[in-house]
Amino acid sequence: MPDIRPELSKQNRYWIDKHRYYELKHFCLQYKNWKTYIREVDGMKSKNFPGGTFSKNFSNPTLHAVELRELYSEKIRMVENCAKETHPELGVYILKAVTEELTYENLRLVHGLPCGRELWYGLYRRFFYILSNTRK
Numbered sequence: 001m002p003d004i005r006p007e008l009s010k011q012n013r014y015w016i017d018k019h020r021y022y023e024l025k026h027f028c029l030q031y032k033n034w035k036t037y038i039r040e041v042d043g044m045k046s047k048n049f050p051g052g053t054f055s056k057n058f059s060n061p062t063l064h065a066v067e068l069r070e071l072y073s074e075k076i077r078m079v080e081n082c083a084k085e086t087h088p089e090l091g092v093y094i095l096k097a098v099t100e101e102l103t104y105e106n107l108r109l110v111h112g113l114p115c116g117r118e119l120w121y122g123l124y125r126r127f128f129y130i131l132s133n134t135r136k
Helices: 018-028 031-043 061-086 091-100 104-109 117-134
Strands: none
Touching: 018 061, 018 091, 018 117, 031 061, 031 091, 061 091, 061 117, 091 104, 091 117, 104 117
């Protein structure tokens, strides 16, 4: 878990309410689930997952599958685009951190994060600020 305070000073340019931060953090942690749901929708393998079943509750299961796929794809794109907007080169590390809850130390030692702690946490905070403004 990243060792970052949930609330910054209101004077910080990336300030967001601590409850909004937690909301966005948990939103990002669903990223892997969204990818799984898309695979399930594409293969129509699962009859029970968020959004309901394909066969019993919907008059047009194909349309329902398309709508679910778009819903999850939109969320994935939002998180990925905010990571890229935060920093074009370090966006891949930001995406990994916010979707897998990896620490700075893990990113640095295991994944080769090429920046210092101060820059990293500034980018981390910037990501959530951008996501907060994107996801109204």
